[in-house]
Each structure stands twice: as C-alpha cells, then as structure tokens.
Amino acid sequence: MPEKDIIDVLSTDILVIGGGISGLVATVSAAEEGVSVITLEKGDSPFQYGWWYGVIGSKLHKERGINIDKNHVWALLQRAGLFRIDPRLIKMWVDNSGKVMDWLLDIIEDESGIKYDSFPIETHPEKVHNGEPPKVTIGGIEVLRYFPTAILLPSNTVVVPSLLKRIEKLKGKVLFGTAGVQLLKDGDKVVGAVAKTKDGYIKINSKAVILATGGYEGNKLMLRKYIPEADSIVHVLGKPLNTGDGILMAQWVGAAIDPWPHAPMLFDWGLYGTKVPTLENIFRQPWLAVNMFGERFYNEDNIYGYTCKAYFYQPGHFAWVIWDDKWRDEEILLRMGGTVCERTTNKYIDLTTGVFSNEPIIFHKEEWVEELINKGAIIRASTIDELASKMGVPIETLKKTINRYNELAMKGIDEDFGKDPHKLVAIDKPPYYAAKVGPALLVTLSGVRVTPELNVLSKDWKVIKGLYAVGNTCGGFFAYEYPVAVTGDSMGRAITTGYIAAKKAVEYVKSL
Numbered sequence: 001m002p003e004k005d006i007i008d009v010l011s012t013d014i015l016v017i018g019g020g021i022s023g024l025v026a027t028v029s030a031a032e033e034g035v036s037v038i039t040l041e042k043g044d045s046p047f048q049y050g051w052w053y054g055v056i057g058s059k060l061h062k063e064r065g066i067n068i069d070k071n072h073v074w075a076l077l078q079r080a081g082l083f084r085i086d087p088r089l090i091k092m093w094v095d096n097s098g099k100v101m102d103w104l105l106d107i108i109e110d111e112s113g114i115k116y117d118s119f120p121i122e123t124h125p126e127k128v129h130n131g132e133p134p135k136v137t138i139g140g141i142e143v144l145r146y147f148p149t150a151i152l153l154p155s156n157t158v159v160v161p162s163l164l165k166r167i168e169k170l171k172g173k174v175l176f177g178t179a180g181v182q183l184l185k186d187g188d189k190v191v192g193a194v195a196k197t198k199d200g201y202i203k204i205n206s207k208a209v210i211l212a213t214g215g216y217e218g219n220k221l222m223l224r225k226y227i228p229e230a231d232s233i234v235h236v237l238g239k240p241l242n243t244g245d246g247i248l249m250a251q252w253v254g255a256a257i258d259p260w261p262h263a264p265m266l267f268d269w270g271l272y273g274t275k276v277p278t279l280e281n282i283f284r285q286p287w288l289a290v291n292m293f294g295e296r297f298y299n300e301d302n303i304y305g306y307t308c309k310a311y312f313y314q315p316g317h318f319a320w321v322i323w324d325d326k327w328r329d330e331e332i333l334l335r336m337g338g339t340v341c342e343r344t345t346n347k348y349i350d351l352t353t354g355v356f357s358n359e360p361i362i363f364h365k366e367e368w369v370e371e372l373i374n375k376g377a378i379i380r381a382s383t384i385d386e387l388a389s390k391m392g393v394p395i396e397t398l399k400k401t402i403n404r405y406n407e408l409a410m411k412g413i414d415e416d417f418g419k420d421p422h423k424l425v426a427i428d429k430p431p432y433y434a435a436k437v438g439p440a441l442l443v444t445l446s447g448v449r450v451t452p453e454l455n456v457l458s459k460d461w462k463v464i465k466g467l468y469a470v471g472n473t474c475g476g477f478f479a480y481e482y483p484v485a486v487t488g489d490s491m492g493r494a495i496t497t498g499y500i501a502a503k504k505a506v507e508y509v510k511s512l
C-alpha cells in the first residue's frame with residue numbers, strides 16, 4: 001500500500017479488527033485495563049447473529065442447580081473434533097467461560113438494567129421425555145447428550161448495545177464502515193493495520209492487533225477451497241461481510257491455519273425452491289427422510305450439522321422429508337421438536353426478548369407452511385402415488401418405504417435405523433407433505449492456528465508477536481462439524497476467546 005494513498009493515520013495501544021461479538025468483548029476487556037483501543041467494523045452498523053451463549057459454571061448455572069461436568073464436556077469436544085483440535089484451547093474455554101459470562105451479565109445489568117437472572121438457560125424442556133435427560137439415541141444407545149450450557153441472551157437488542165455503551169464509557173472507539181485490509185509489521189512484530197473507509201485508506205499504528213473478523217461464510221472461493229460440502233450448500237445464512245479477511249491477513253504475515261477440511265456450521269435449513277432461508281421449521285423435524293430413490297437412509301432424530309452430513313452423503317446431496325397431516329397436532333409437534341433450534345413449539349422461551357414466555361412460536365406458523373406450499377417449496381398431495389410422482393421418486397419404492405415405516409411406528413421400535421420410538425410418527429393421515437432439503441451454512445469455524453493464550457502461530461509454530469485471533473477467526477477448536485451437544489459453544493468460544501485474548505494483549509503491551 002503506497003503511503004500516498006493513506007488519508008489519515010491513527011494510533012492506539014490495541015487495535016481490534018472486527019466488531020462482532022468476539023471483537024466487542026475484546027474491546028471492553030482491553031479498555032477496562034486502562035489501555036487505548038480502536039475497533040474496526042466493516043459493516044455500517046452493529047449486527048449480531050446468535051442467541052445461545054454456551055458456557056460452563058456461570059453464576060446462573062450455579063443458582064439454578066445446573067452442574068455440568070467440565071471433564072465430560074472437555075472430553076466430548078475433543079472426541080467430536082476427532083482429536084484434530086487443541087485440547088488446551090478447549091480447556092481454556094471450559095475453565096474460563098463461566099467467569100466470562102458472569103462478567104458479561106454484570107455489564108448487561110449495569111448498562112441495560114436487565115437483571116442477570118431474568119435470562120433462561122436452554123434446558124430443552126420439551127425434549128425431556130419421562131424424566132430422561134435430553135439426548136440422541138440409536139437403538140436405545142446414547143450417542144449424544146445435550147448439555148445445558150447455553151444461556152439465551154438477545155444479542156442485538158441487549159448484549160451488543162450494552163457492550164457499545166460500556167466501550168463509550170471506557171473511551172474506546174468503534175469505527176463502523178471501516179475494513180481492515182492489511183497488517184503492518186516492524187521486524188518480527190505486528191504493529192498495526194491499514195484499513196479501508198468509504199473515503200479512502202487509513203493507517204492505524206498499534207502495539208498489538210486482535211483479529212476478530214469471524215469466518216469466511218461470505219467468501220465463495222474459500223468455501224470451495226476448505227469446505228467439502230460447499231457446492232451442495234443451498235443457502236448461506238451468515239454475514240456476507242465475513243469474507244475471511246482476518247484469516248487471510250494473518251496468512252499474509254506468515255500464520256498457519258487449520259488443515260483441510262475445515263469445520264462448517266451446517267444447518268438443515270436448505271429448503272429447495274426458496275430464494276432466501278425461511279424461518280419455518282416444520283421440515284426440520286425428525287419425520288421420515290428418504291433419498292432420491294425413495295429409500296430411508298438414517299436415523300432422522302439428529303442434530304442439524306450431522307443431519308446435513310447425512311444429506312451430503314446421499315446421491316445429489318439432499319433428502320426428501322415426508323410427513324402427514326398430523327403436523328397440526330400440538331402433541332405430535334412436542335414429540336418431534338426440541339433439539340436446539342429445532343423446536344416447532346416455542347412456548348417456553350421467547351427468542352425475541354430472551355425471557356420465559358407463554359407466547360407461541362417464532363420458528364413455526366401454519367400460515368408460513370401454507371405460503372411455502374403455494375410457492376411449491378413444500379409439496380402437498382392427497383395420495384402417496386401423487387406425492388411420489390410430484391417428488392419424482394420411484395412410486396413403488398416410496399410406497400414400500402412408507403409401509404415399512406408405518407409398520408415400525410405401529411411396533412414402537414425402529415428396527416431399521418434405531419430412532420427414538422417417540423419420534424416414529426406414521427405417515428397415514430392425508431394429505432401428505434414432502435420438502436426437498438439440503439445443507440445450509442451458518443458460519444465457518446476453522447481458522448488461524450493459535451496458542452491457548454490466543455497468540456497467532458506461524459507456519460513454524462512460533463508466536464507472531466503482537467498478533468491475536470479470536471472467535472471464528474481462530475482455529476483449533478472444531479474439526480469436521482459443529483458438535484451442537486454443547487449448545488451455544490460457538491458464541492461461548494467467541495466471548496471467552498475475545499475476553500482472554502484482550503487480557504493477554506494488554507499484558508504484552510504493558511511489557512513492551
């Protein structure tokens with residue numbers, strides 16, 4: 001970047017690039033230590049996805065008597081990443097996330113006046129059958145347990161405004177509409193960055209830089225390079241501005257990144273026949289799923305990321321989800337729903353305000369289903385023959401599959417794929433419905449190699465001085481897919497890494 005193109009030069013102790021959740025937390029965490037902080041945000045205004053914040057041992061958990069076994073979660077996350085992760089990094093989250101949540105809840109209470117104990121913890125109330133804890137089983141064997149790690153916080157209306165207020169009080173600066181484009185180095189140290197504004201380029205000199213630019217869900221080339229499912233993704237739901245800038249900037253100064261393949265956060269919201277993702281969740285329930293040949297292929301009672309992997313493994317990388325007119329029955333919806341984000345009945349938590357509520361449902365409305373039928377995204381038919389021909393699958397095979405499924409529902413045991421008998425609902429009440437579904441992408445989760453202190457590592461495993469990466473910009477935490485069993489641990493990772501990286505960066509700056 002030629003100096004003549006720089007229209008302004010700023011100076012600060014710590015530069016945070018990215019003003020999403022991890023970046024804003026890092027900004028407050030650094031500024032409260034008395035150093036100066038400038039934060040760059042590419043977007044023109046704040047916007048945050050994510051409501052479930054996964055942490056262990058917060059004061060809310062303690063007060064509500066929810067004791068999560070830290071070692072159990074630590075071990076599970078290592079296994080979920082098939083050990084292609086850094087156990088020390090995960091332990092850092094396990095050990096610190098509760099404390100960071102307490103800190104965040106205090107800020108929210110001070111700045112927004114909402115008492116910390118008004119927020120719910122995701123305990124999957126509707127998924128608890130017969131006193132059993134929420135879990136996924138195959139043939140009665142537990143393969144996955146949902147830990148009640150996630151506290152539900154309204155990000156855009158409560159969390160982000162509280163953090164911004166605190167930043168202002170601490171005299172931190174957030175520059176919106178300003179994108180970091182290149183890191184600056186002096187010898188072996190990172191000493192700032194060049195950023196692009198609508199008026200031109202600016203230079204920010206700093207003693208340390210924290211990269212918090214999220215993942216690369218908005219970058220098609222990177223998706224194709226690192227995510228095997230990229231070409232089968234029907235919708236991308238994450239921020240289009242997340243184009244992997246932090247990961248690329250780090251690589252340009254010699255950083256190592258996670259090996260291929262990277263971990264996406266896939267979501268079973270890829271409804272064919274829609275141009276944009278729908279909030280409707282009826283087709284995301286564990287009804288019967290068949291492939292393009294009309295054959296059943298897996299235990300449909302699974303979590304969204306793994307369901308997408310199962311779809312990807314099928315010819316054409318999609319599934320037909322089939323259900324019948326019993327979907328209008330609240331008792332059936334209660335039986336089907338309940339994995340995180342999967343509920344069709346939402347009478348327990350109002351996700352707009354984040355507080356307990358009896359108000360029904362934002363993830364499912366009968367009129368939305370009708371709208372999707374009118375658009376042709378959901379097929380309706382009065383006979384199985386008609387359904388099969390509208391779907392374009394072999395009629396006789398589909399009839400055989402449905403007959404067998406109904407037989408299993410009658411027996412109350414899934415001899416073929418081991419699904420929880422609660423979820424075996426016969427397809428026998430016309431009209432019948434089918435939706436063609438493939439993977440959607442929320443965010444990407446792999447990134448720059450870091451130490452447990454969030455220092456960025458070079459390709460020869462040495463710390464790049466003055467450079468830190470947090471949230472979805474850093475790697476080492478997830479591999480292959482997002483293990484939803486530890487609910488909300490993406491937001492949990494974002495706040496914990498943001499908080500810790502900032503404290504470490506302050507120590508570094510003060511040591512110079």
Ligand SMILES: Cc1cc2nc3c(=O)[nH]c(=O)nc-3n(C[C@H](O)[C@H](O)[C@H](O)COP(=O)(O)OP(=O)(O)OC[C@H]3O[C@@H](n4cnc5c(N)ncnc54)[C@H](O)[C@@H]3O)c2cc1C
Nearest residue numbers: 018020022042050051052179180214245471472488490491
């Ligand atoms: C619909 C949806 C729902 C989700 N729900 C949950 C949930 O409930 N629980 C959960 O754990 N996870 C959830 N996630 C994932 C979660 O939102 C992310 O994992 C989390 O936001 C990551 O935080 P981050 O700070 O790393 O990135 P982000 O929150 O994406 O923030 C990155 C920021 O950096 C900015 N930026 C990008 N490039 C630059 C640049 N060059 N210069 C300056 N700024 C830049 C972007 O504009 C963005 O604001 C959800 C994701 C989606 C899409």
